[in-house]
Amino acid sequence: MDAEISKLEQQVEQLVSLFEAERSENRALRTRVAELEGANRRLKAKVDAAAAxxxxxxxxxxxxS
Incomplete structure (x- = not known):
């Protein structure tokens, strides 16, 4: 019984660790997306100005004639 609880505890710790890593990566990706969207808006403005x-x-x- 102790071995099963220990194994389950280890699995939960791994799951929590994976969750935290994924959450951190997700946060970084959201930041990167926001940066790229800003750059995209600036480039679109430049293209629009050039077209005008x-x-x-x-x-x-x-x-x-």
Whole structure:
């Protein structure tokens, strides 16, 4: 009986350890996702601004008949 309890205790400790490791990794991944989403928003703004400048330049080009 003591051996079974000891084995169960060891399994619970392993499970808790795995849970804590996964929770830590999940936290790190959420932080990384937030950083990448911010970078993505900044890059999209740059692309949108470049597209607007290109459109403006195209509006000023003479029409070819």
């Amino acid at each position: 400048r290109i459109d403006e330049v195209l509006q000023h080009l003479p029409q070819v």
